[in-house]
Amino acid sequence: MESVLSISNDLDTPHSVREIRTRFACWGLAVMKDQLVITTGYDENSILILDINGSEIRTIRPDNYQSNKLPYPFHVKINRSETMIYISYNDGRKMVAYNSSWNVLFTYTDQDMKVPYGIDTDREGNIYLCGSISCNVQHVSSDGKLIKLLVTKKEHMNEPLAIKFYNDMDRFFVTYSDCDVVEVYDMCD
Template sequence: MGNKNTMPTNVSAPLTQDSDEVQEIYCEECEKYEDRYAPADGFCVDCVEYKCVDCLRNHRRNHKNHTIVDKNNMPQDFYFIKYSAHSKELITFYCSECEKGACQVCKNNDHKNGRNVSHMPTLVKDIHFFSEIKYQFKYDSSLCLLNENTLLATDYGSCSLIIFKITKTTSQCYDTIKTLSIPWDITKVADNKVAVTFPNERLLGEKMIELITFSDSMSVVDSHYISVSQPYYGIAYSNKTLIVSNEENENVQILDMSGHIIKTIGKDHNGKPLFTAPIHLAVSPDNKTIYVSDWDRHTVTSITFDGKIKAIYKDDKLAQPSQLTVDDSGTVYVCGSASHNVHQLSSDLTKVKILLNESHGMNRPVSVAYCKGNNRLYVGMWNSNIKVFNLK
């Protein structure tokens, strides 16, 4: 084991709800019923719908109990993006058969029967888009919530850890910590401490796990490297042990905090491999179950700490599962990077529903983190920004 310093670099950047693509949001009521575009002047939380001045006036008169958010505070909703095939059109519909978004022109031309086409606001009654953290990841990322005000992310392409400071304001800064190799996964070890995997030994000279301790102001006060014998990708923490996944050897291992192997889990009782490409891990709130996403098998597997299989989740609408997270009730959320969705599962891996899909702006989601304090889900996209959702 050796000690090396990790140097932070302060960089200013926005964490905002603004959209670079579309400056104006339009009244959905006018668009649906009058076939015209009028600038939105507010947002009805109960209807999940943008409305112009006239429509808001009528809406307040007819629905006095509904909550209205004014123009300055209304969300910048995810589906108001321009469609590349029809540059003047906005994506405001979603086809459940094609599992793709559609503009008005596409709806009229390609989805004429309309049976499987829904207006997007009707699909999001149980989940509201909160904001978008605008940071351009270079390729892939993993997320870790240190507390409800601090989100950390690995940025594979830039060999960096990113610290996002989350507050109620719409614009914040982030700090960049340059790393000596490509960081893969990150997990919380303590209130001020994380562990990061570095499976690529070509840059470090050896395979490493780094333990980083932060001050209250999120400056690095200690950086400690653990030399390990195998290239570990996914990582989770439980009861003073590190649970790690080894994609090359197709197994999951439990390590002590010095990196020594306590247990290897890779085969079932018949000697058959349990995994093909285990790349991310999560642990249940009671610290009795390990959840493993398998990129090649398109599965999520739950196992006990002694290696017994509890359940396997496989669904034709889950492709290349990536990072997964578990909330305090035991609900599992897993990113389907190639299926462009996030699946919500019960603790025994029974499918609850596809919580997020392309209609929610999912485009190769690869990372996810859950915040208990505000019941919020952070979802990172491949080579793109982080979307933030309030769960009901």
């Protein structure tokens, strides 16, 4: 009797297709032009670029304008047109914008930003950055200028960890450390 392979049509049940092994623990992950962009605090705080099969294409050990090491690249966000890469650096107050050739376009820093984590962009290309320890969410222009604080420590004492814009609306979601709530914010007045 021939065995028959059963294939589930249950779309609600995810299943692992395969694994992609990396040299180091992955902290952040994004996909750009069929390549995986992975951040890690190992190998001199590298950013690993892998093809979709897992072969390493490039290792980036970014320096800022003064050639000082940028410690602990954490979250990574790639804009819709895949022309800009934003990485928050967990040790310090930095978010760096790169072009698709991995040249630094600008470094965003702010005294009121402590331990940046989650990062997202809206349809106009503005950047939204969660300051975990500073308990805030900052709205930053596409060229790296602070527009305003959207969430402050006065309004919310928990540490924001992740932010995500909802489709093309002026609405975003924020998750917080040690909190079982996802807060929904509306940008409209």
